[in-house]
Amino acid sequence: MELFLMTLTTGIMVGGIYALIALGWVLIYKCSGVLNLAMGELTLIGAYVSLSFYSMGIPFLLALLFSLIIGFILGILTERIFLDRLIGEPILTVIMVTVGLSFFFRGIVELIWGTDTRVFTPPVFPLEPIHIGPLIVGQVYLWSFVAAIILLCIFVVFFQYTRWGLAMQATADDEMAALSLGVSARFVYATAWAIAFMAAGVGGTLLGNINGLNISVGYLGLLVLPAVVLGGLNSVPGAIMGGIIIGVLQNLSGAYLDRYFPGGVKEIAPFVFMAVFLLFKPYGLWGWERIERV
Amino acid sequence: MAGEEPILKINNIEVKYHEVILVLKGVSIEVPKRSIVALLGANGAGKSTTLKAISGLLKHENGEVTDGSIEFMGERIDRLSAEKIAKMGIVQVIEGRRVFEHLTVEQNLKVGAHLRRDGRSIKEGLEMVYNYFPRLREKRNEIAGFVSGGEQQMTVVGRALMTNPKLILLDEPSMGLAPLLIHEIFNIITRLNREENISILLVEQNAKLALNVAPYAYVMENGRIVMDDTAERLRENPDIKDFYLGLTDVGGRKSFRDVKHYKRRKRWLT
Ligand SMILES: Nc1ncnc2c1ncn2[C@@H]1O[C@H](COP(=O)(O)OP(=O)(O)OP(=O)(O)O)[C@@H](O)[C@H]1O
Ligand SMILES: [Mg+2]
Numbered sequence: 001m002e003l004f005l006m007t008l009t010t011g012i013m014v015g016g017i018y019a020l021i022a023l024g025w026v027l028i029y030k031c032s033g034v035l036n037l038a039m040g041e042l043t044l045i046g047a048y049v050s051l052s053f054y055s056m057g058i059p060f061l062l063a064l065l066f067s068l069i070i071g072f073i074l075g076i077l078t079e080r081i082f083l084d085r086l087i088g089e090p091i092l093t094v095i096m097v098t099v100g101l102s103f104f105f106r107g108i109v110e111l112i113w114g115t116d117t118r119v120f121t122p123p124v125f126p127l128e129p130i131h132i133g134p135l136i137v138g139q140v141y142l143w144s145f146v147a148a149i150i151l152l153c154i155f156v157v158f159f160q161y162t163r164w165g166l167a168m169q170a171t172a173d174d175e176m177a178a179l180s181l182g183v184s185a186r187f188v189y190a191t192a193w194a195i196a197f198m199a200a201g202v203g204g205t206l207l208g209n210i211n212g213l214n215i216s217v218g219y220l221g222l223l224v225l226p227a228v229v230l231g232g233l234n235s236v237p238g239a240i241m242g243g244i245i246i247g248v249l250q251n252l253s254g255a256y257l258d259r260y261f262p263g264g265v266k267e268i269a270p271f272v273f274m275a276v277f278l279l280f281k282p283y284g285l286w287g288w289e290r291i292e293r294v
Numbered sequence: 295m296a297g298e299e300p301i302l303k304i305n306n307i308e309v310k311y312h313e314v315i316l317v318l319k320g321v322s323i324e325v326p327k328r329s330i331v332a333l334l335g336a337n338g339a340g341k342s343t344t345l346k347a348i349s350g351l352l353k354h355e356n357g358e359v360t361d362g363s364i365e366f367m368g369e370r371i372d373r374l375s376a377e378k379i380a381k382m383g384i385v386q387v388i389e390g391r392r393v394f395e396h397l398t399v400e401q402n403l404k405v406g407a408h409l410r411r412d413g414r415s416i417k418e419g420l421e422m423v424y425n426y427f428p429r430l431r432e433k434r435n436e437i438a439g440f441v442s443g444g445e446q447q448m449t450v451v452g453r454a455l456m457t458n459p460k461l462i463l464l465d466e467p468s469m470g471l472a473p474l475l476i477h478e479i480f481n482i483i484t485r486l487n488r489e490e491n492i493s494i495l496l497v498e499q500n501a502k503l504a505l506n507v508a509p510y511a512y513v514m515e516n517g518r519i520v521m522d523d524t525a526e527r528l529r530e531n532p533d534i535k536d537f538y539l540g541l542t543d544v545g546g547r548k549s550f551r552d553v554k555h556y557k558r559r560k561r562w563l564t
Contacts, residue, residue: 088356163408166397170405173394177450180351180388181457182380182409 006135007255008248013141014210015247016148021203022224022231022239023155024196030172030234031192033091034083037098039200041105043221046071046201047208048113051120060124064205071201075194083193084186106218117214124209144206151202152240155195159236164191172234219267223250226274232284242284246270299368300324301461301493302348307362307372309340309347311355317343319517320362323495325461330487330494332504332525335514336537341497342389344514345463348495349386350376366461381409383460389469389497391446393453395439399430402438402449406456416456423452426482444475451479455486461493462486468500476500480507505529 021043028036046067053063082101086094125139159165164187170178171188179185200221207217224239227246231238253269278284302325309318318340325331335341346352347359348366354376364372371379394402403423407416424431427448433441438449447467454462464483468476484507486492498504505511505525513521513534521528528534 160401163404166401166405167408169397169401170394173396174392176351176354177388177392177394178405179354179376180349180380180386181406181453182377183405184377 002134003255004252006137007251009135009137010141011248011251012244013137013145013247014251015244016145016152017203017206017243018224018227018247019240019243020148020151020199020206021221022227022243023152023236024199024203025224025228026231026234026236026239027168027192027199028196029228030236031168032083032189034098035091035095036196037095037222038102038105039196039224040218040221041102041109042071042197042200043204043207044109044215044218045074045105045204046197047204047213047217048109049201050205051118051208051213052113054120054124060120064202067201067205068198071197072194075197076190078197079190079193083189087186087189106215109218110215115215117212118208119212120209140210144209147202147206151199155199156236164188168192223267223270226270229274230277230284235284238284249273298327301327301367302495303365304344304348305363305365307347307364308360309343309352309357310360311357313358317357317517318347321514321517321519322362323512323519323522325493325495326510328487328491328493329510330484330496330508332496332498332501332508332511333514334498334501334504334511336499339514340517341514342465345386345465345495345497347372348379349384349463350374350379351386351388380457383458384463385454385457385459385461386463387450387454387465387467389465391443391450391469393438393446393449395437397438398435399438399441399445399449400434402453403430403456406453409457415458419456419458423455426455426485427452444471444479447471447475447479451482455490459492461495463495463497465497466499467496468498468503476503483507501528501534 021039024042025036025039028034049070050060050063050067053066054060058066078101082097083094086097125143127139129136129138130142159169167178167183168188168191170181171183171185175185178188204213204217204221207213207220211217223246224243227242228239229242230245231240231242249270250266254266257265257269302323304321304323306320306322307318308316308320310316321340321344323331323333323344333341333344343352343357346355346357348364348371350371352358359372362372363370366379366382366384369382371382371384374382394405397405400420403420404416407419410416410419424434429445430448430452433445438446441449451464451467467479467483471479480503483494483496487494494508496504496508505528509525511522511525511528512519513528521531521534523531
């Protein structure tokens, strides 16, 4: 029972990070209809950028802020350079371009930062675990979770209350109507990529704090795919729930199934679950079915 | 109509979709300042295409003005982006009550104010919209996808109003609404024109209704303007009486037998 509760808690906390990455993913899909398969690499880049700043002796929060700024710029550039000219092309073409982008980014990461595992030194979060009632939780997990939740809240406030947040939601709902009101769809796409880059970067940084940073963190970034599909592709709350469910599943299967299927159950379980789940609920938990009025 | 320059002047435009499908074949329309002009025509005549050519939304559907020109307050706009055209003060209310269905009514209105920068004028704008459409004030916090059809139509007109427009392009605001509601909405449209000095180009299939609010109208068929005249004279025109006033008498009471008759005829046609 103890083991179960602890795995559950850790799962939820890691899930918070996945939720953050999933949010960026959903945003791009919602606003521009692009399935972004380079999400894992966005995670990597952000993580390496903040690690580099941190290694220079810059305080962690400041390093994180710099990586947010760089993520923002990279997001806009990526959209401007690679995706803008593809507006109106078949969706498959665009998806293939994101696959190309993922190889491109991965190459750049290996070129700049190499393939060895790097860690944040000195460790950002204190190593001794915290006791919450009967539970023992690593501080990395706890603080990562807190950071992820704070950022998620900031994003939600942005979408609900700011001019550009509303414009993004409007574009996702009805692009043509948004255009008729003077909303710039190109700017909305660019902002979506910028936010995705930022969210993924923070997610990657937090993941890097947990296990150290190497190329495989990029694969963790791809884990959000089952998370968003589970949540229903275009639902922000769905992405958040999906992220947490995947985190929990991953940790539970790691704790209980690894004995029987040694190796990579942890990584595969979410995908298996996604496949089975979709058999029963093809639109995910909160996928948009168009609002039909009677 | 002599004297003052019209606010909108369409000179003999030709519009193609996908570079080959010729839809407008030389359309000329003038909208005088502070007036309401109606554009009538049957399904597929090219009315919506005309509006999209003006607002620039055409480019978004892979359409293009291939000949002629469109001038707004003396400036050529047929090559500008939809965003620039919106900034100049033209707003199109697309047919079919296209609310942002996952946003609340008030959020819909706020998106309309996207190009207004400061918070105060957004508040004033909301106040103005709620004054014209008191019903929207009651529904302000409801999700737009779930309010009634009439309220959705009010939302999209109000949303257009939030852009602070000089010219509104209204595409079939009466479509699918009950006569009483249509009456209410058309009243407000007339008031907007009189009180806010907004020029309106109104597309309607319901000719009777349109000729009541618009003093001048154009009739379109097959991508061409086939007639234009004052509402008074159009109402007396035998062709108009036959084709438009007779067929789409939604404003008046329709008896059950008429509906059946209409349906039967439609079946023959298809
Ligand atoms: N995106 C498009 N691509 C190709 N052809 C189009 C497109 N949009 C409209 N058309 C064609 O252009 C013609 C005019 O369409 P339009 O929508 O302007 O008619 P309308 O007068 O508004 O009709 P309705 O009263 O049914 O709304 C139609 O034959 C239609 O098939
Ligand atoms: Mg139409």
